[in-house]
Amino acid sequence: MKKLLIVSIGQITGNAIAKQLIDLIGDFIIIEPIQSTEIESHPIDCDLILFTSDLVQLSSIQKIKKDMDYIIAKRVINHKNIEQLISLAYGTEVLLVNDAKNSTFEAIRQLEEIGLDDIKYYPVYPGCENHPKLTTAITPGESHLVPHSVEEIIDIKTRILDISTIYEIILRLKLSKFVNESLTTRYIKDIVEISKSIDINRKAIKQSEKLLETILNNVESGVVYINALGKIIRINKQFENMLNKHKKDLFMQSIHTFFPNLDLSISDTTSIITTIGRQEVLVKVDPIIFEDHLGYVITVEYTEKISKLDHSIRRNYVSKFINKHYTFHDYITVNHQVEKLLERAEKFSKTDATILIQGENGTGKEIIAQSIHMNSYRKKNVFIPVNIAAITPNLLESELFGYEEGAFTGARKGGKAGLFEIANDGTLFIDEIGDAPLDFQVKLLRVLQEKRIRRICAAEEIPINVRVITATNKNLISLIDKEAFREDLFFRLNILPLKTIPLRSRQEDIPHLLKHFIEIYFSKEKIKPLDDLFEQDTLAFLKSYRWRGNVRELINLVEYLTFVYEEKKITLSDLPYYLLESVHQDEKIYLNRHELWVLDNIYKNEGIGRSKLKTLADKQLFSLGEGKIRSILASFNQKELIEIGTKKRGCCITKKGIHLLEKLK
Incomplete structure (x- = not known):
């Protein structure tokens, strides 16, 4: 059975909302309320979290898993x-x-x-x-x-959940098939009960009419209340608009004038699909008894709208934090080169061309992708990230392109829309594109060229309008040379290229980022200046450290320091052991001028071989024989500064080699 966790500031609110949901859907799910102060000590083992307000979500979001599905409640007066x-x-x-x-x-x-x-x-x-x-x-x-x-x-x-939040919980937890009674109808029942119980002697009886009318008109469906004879007693604005008639022309008219197939002899909720004009509608009928008087509440919704709502919920489920995407302001930097990169990305965001973001892990490739989406005309539509490396090759095509019913054993009844289909009119961010299998690359290239997808086992193609952004931490040109990546796909993806800058190449950002994340993770009343928080040699060390994990590694360090900080300056010995060990290993490597020249030219000419290095040395009048070059390359390979392939592929510098080169230059 699915489980819903309700997180609130106070116990009263949580219990009240839990009771409301138990009354509605408690037979089908487990519902547990907790207070936000308990979230760190409470095991978060549930299928969905319901935060009772924005404030609760903001105070709790850092304490739950990133992939945990949640809803922020919309609440109304009971x-x-x-x-x-x-x-x-x-x-x-x-x-x-x-x-x-x-x-x-x-x-x-x-x-x-x-x-x-x-x-x-x-x-x-x-x-x-x-x-x-x-x-x-x-x-x-x-x-x-x-x-x-x-x-x-x-x-x-306490205020209760509104109908849209209840409906979203049901869709997220896939309870639609269990819930027979219309929640909208039950909502309207309460409203009709209010109108009956209002004091008729009150001077402001018109206020009650205004109240009832306002509530009815705030319901998105068309709503009609009819008596036992099927005569229309009350309607809302939406129903007027659907029939294109004024309420004075509808009052006391027979409901069968508009829905001749409606059966009022039933004692339970029923529904039919019919048409109003040329549009198909779903009509639900719920009998209501007030003091021995029988009546009916009828709700009318366009079937197209229902389909779109379901599609929207599924899109939101995939994208999770659709309203929480990063913008360019969230990419924290004071580095001039990074600022130029962001300016270029901002210009690219105004186009629909594919973008390829290359760079090391932890350099904010997804932040840039989200920022491009949020700065584009597609920002009101869905942004869906997908990591190629996280999906097994045999599921990759079905995840991105979808499948028809019966496409394979275990296929969902009715089929399934792929991420391209769900992302229509929005942005699809494909991360780790360098890990895509070659057979999938062929299909992806065709989708980008034709702007159409075909579900697995489907006969017809579906047109799509999706902006594609891809990212990788690999050298795609090198993969092309190794025949591990298609050259035609590379040029289709690389129309607008961006390359992120590693943290070690923008040292002025290090104290800036440290200060930013310390303010987030340290639970102190007032954050001290960095000079008061770190010893000088510790701060100097962090500024010159290689940061192989980039900003992600820096965030991990700050989280670590929150546990070891004891209200005194942080020394080198307080840092994690691996930071210091990696530096000690680098300090053992020294290069003479010949070795430095060779490493620098491998960095500048990726894939260069021994003979080409000799030719380059002769052109630059640099005295270096081929035998000496061979010896240097063997030494570099042993120290893991380069990787040596075949003669055709030559030499490639490693991250360790790049770091050492930057340090020595």
Whole structure:
């Protein structure tokens, strides 16, 4: 059984939302509420996390796994608990008491939006001292925070989940087939119950009408309430728009005038698919009994809209943090060369051409890809990252191109859309493209050229409109020479090339990044300047360190230091052992001027061989014989400064060789 974890600031909120969901879908999933302060000590073993607010998500996101699926709840005033508010006199002044500033103002806004805007609200929350001393207070389940001077407390109970959040939970956890009763209908039932319970003697009875109308009009579906004879009693704006008629022309009309096949003899929820004009709609009917009076709530939705919503949920499920993508402002640097790189990427973002980002691991290739997407006209659509190296070759084609039902053993009923199809109108970021198998490269090249995909076992092709960005930490030209990467695909991908700069080549960024990530990971009230946090020799060491893992390694170091920091300056001995050992190994290697010349020219001319090095030395009037070159190359190979292939492929410098060369030059 699937499990949902509810994370809230207070226990009251978490329990209330858990109860709401248990009443609706508790038979099909396990629901557990916890407080945000417990998230570090609580085992996060669930299929989906529901954060009760943006504030809870921001305080908890660093404490959960990166790939953990989550939803931020949209919450609304519980309509069942506002009857007492309706009876308040026009212009009544009240305190609105809640557990945080943001949630207090949000509760006021929602009360005003549903029509209770004739009350004067004064916000009160922990830390807020400037408020009038009034005798009446309204609170969504936070009575313990109400000032002692208040005589009357109207507890409207904690805010509940709105219908869109409940629907998204059901889709994320794939519960649609288990949930028979329309949640929208149950939502409307509560609204109709409110209208029946309003005090008819209240002067502002029009307020109740406004309230009911506002709520109905905020439901995205068309909504109709009919009596036992099928006569239309109430409709919302969406239903008016669907029929292109005004409500005065629909009042007391028979519902069968518009839906002749509708069966009102049933006692349970039923639905039919029919048409309005030329558009197909899904019509759901739910019988409702109020004080022995039978009526029906009917919801009408365009089937195209339902399909798009389901497609959107699936896209969001794949992309996970669709609204949390990086922008160019998130790529932290003070290095001039990196700034030029970002300027070029920003220009590229305004085109639709394919982009190839090359660079070492940890240099922010995906940050740049996300930034390009967020700076393009596609930013409102989906961004889907896929790592080629993380998908087994036999699943690669089905993941990216999709498959039809029965395509292979274990294929999903109804087939499955591939990532290209899901990313339509958006951006597909293909990481580690250098690891793509040759047979897949052929198919990818055709997709890029034709802008069409064919699912596995499908007869027809599907047109796509996808911006493709690829990335790799490998030298694709070298792979082409080794016949491990297609040359025609390289040039199709490399229309707009970008190359990230390793951290060791932008030393001025190191203290800047250290300061940034220390502010994030250190849980101190005030972060000290770096000179007060590190010994001078430690800071100097970090500035000159090779950073083979680049920014990712620097982040790991900062996380490590959060555990060993003891309120005194960090010394070299406080650093992880592997940082110091790697430097000691490098210090044992010394190059004379002949060796330095050879290593430098291998770096500048990748794939160069012994004879070409001799020719180059003669042209530069550098006295170096072929026998001496052979000896130097053998020494370099032994020290892992270069890799020697066949005569045709020549020599390639390693990362260790590049680091040593940069250090000596």
